Amino acid sequence: MTEQSPIPFRWIQNDAELLIAIQDWQTKDFIVLDTEFERTNTFFAKAGLIQISDGEQIYLIDPLKINDLAVLKPLLENEQVIIVMHSMSEDVDLLTHVCDAKLNAIFDTQVAAAYLGYGLSLGYQRLVQAVLGLELDKSETRSDWLERPLSNEQLQYAAGDVFYLVRVYEKLKKELVLANYYDAVMQDAALQIDQLAEARLLPDSAYLKLRGAWDLPRAQQELLQDLVIWRDNLARQQDVPKGWVFADALLIEFSRYPPENLEQMKRAKKIKPKSIRLYGSELLEVIAQRSREPKQAFVLIDRPVKGRELESFKKLKKELAVVAQENDLDPQLLASRKMLESLVIHTQRNQKANLPTMFTAWRKTLFGQRLLAVLQA
Numbered sequence: 511m512t513e514q515s516p517i518p519f520r521w522i523q524n525d526a527e528l529l530i531a532i533q534d535w536q537t538k539d540f541i542v543l544d545t546e547f548e549r550t551n552t553f554f555a556k557a558g559l560i561q562i563s564d565g566e567q568i569y570l571i572d573p574l575k576i577n578d579l580a581v582l583k584p585l586l587e588n589e590q591v592i593i594v595m596h597s598m599s600e601d602v603d604l605l606t607h608v609c610d611a612k613l614n615a616i617f618d619t620q621v622a623a624a625y626l627g628y629g630l631s632l633g634y635q636r637l638v639q640a641v642l643g644l645e646l647d648k649s650e651t652r653s654d655w656l657e658r659p660l661s662n663e664q665l666q667y668a669a670g671d672v673f674y675l676v677r678v679y680e681k682l683k684k685e686l687v688l689a690n691y692y693d694a695v696m697q698d699a700a701l702q703i704d705q706l707a708e709a710r711l712l713p714d715s716a717y718l719k720l721r722g723a724w725d726l727p728r729a730q731q732e733l734l735q736d737l738v739i740w741r742d743n744l745a746r747q748q749d750v751p752k753g754w755v756f757a758d759a760l761l762i763e764f765s766r767y768p769p770e771n772l773e774q775m776k777r778a779k780k781i782k783p784k785s786i787r788l789y790g791s792e793l794l795e796v797i798a799q800r801s802r803e804p805k806q807a808f809v810l811i812d813r814p815v816k817g818r819e820l821e822s823f824k825k826l827k828k829e830l831a832v833v834a835q836e837n838d839l840d841p842q843l844l845a846s847r848k849m850l851e852s853l854v855i856h857t858q859r860n861q862k863a864n865l866p867t868m869f870t871a872w873r874k875t876l877f878g879q880r881l882l883a884v885l886q887a
Contacts, residue, residue: 543672555607559571580610595618624840625843852868
């Protein structure tokens with residue numbers, strides 16, 4: 511087959527065929543998996559196509575013809591089968607929802623490419639070009655994957671995603687093993703899976719991500735938590751984007767200056783009349799019914815790193831640059847700004863002697879003690 515030849519694939523359009531294929535995939539060392547979906551006007555992504563390659567054959571699964579995609583759960587949770595993805599977060603979010611599964615043993619080719627010096631956060635097309643030297647046609651990227659029938663161009667585009675990713679994976683894996691970074695890539699994926707799962711399982715903590723509200727007094731942050739929980743639950747139940755209810759910035763404003771009626775609510779910047787019409791009265795009820803008693807064990811949003819903490823952050827960043835140079839890695843790959851700030855907050859503000867979870871595994875071994883020594887100096 512030449513690079514221009516049509517890519518053969520097998521359609522799976524009923525439950526019986528899918529169950530047989532799953533049994534076969536569970537005997538493989540790895541599968542390559544990709545999805546096509548739509549998420550323009552819904553809370554949950556809607557699967558339009560699922561592509562799988564076992565290294566020998568390509569399968570295109572039509573989710574619109576399958577009664578229950580949860581049959582994929584044993585495969586996705588099988589720790590003996592490496593699941594290869596590129597930039598996995600959105601695919602994991604989709605599969606977790608439609609399959610009720612917690613994925614295991616993920617190999618993310620975007621992360622792997624970063625460890626090998628191909629570049630940070632490479633898109634799929636640039637990855638294939640960098641690793642295989644091939645130019646791919648991405649004209650179907652914006653296709654409507656819920657429309658049927660799918661065109662031949664769409665099907666070839668979808669099949670190509672997993673066809674080339676098999677070759678990318680095989681090449682990257684060999685290079686990672688030689689560079690002794692394979693375990694690090696797998697550990698990073700496992701950490702990301704845990705973080706995604708934690709975000710889903712701890713909805714009461716979602717307000718902590720609204721860092722722009724750090725300066726609100728405790729009572730107003732407690733109100734913000736109530737508003738975020740209400741908004742997120744409502745969006746989930748109605749399957750609409752959270753911003754269609756009320757955007758994060760508006761929830762912060764309503765916590766800072768709680769409106770008492772719809773007329774006051776209308777004065778908020780960039781508020782949508784439809785949001786007021788559909789959800790305004792209910793939001794006012796949440797505000798009116800909030801408890802005036804302080805919540806037990808309430809966690810405040812982290813304030814920005816400033817002053818002495820900022821000086822510590824700068825020292826950590828400098829030490830990290832030395833570690834990165836010693837190991838021929840990008841400093842951003844070793845630890846992002848957010849990770850370094852979290853380390854400062856964890857050890858200095860909260861007086862913890864250990865490393866936070868995100869610095870466990872290979873990071874702890876490679877440079878964890880060096881960073882702690884910087885903070886203790």
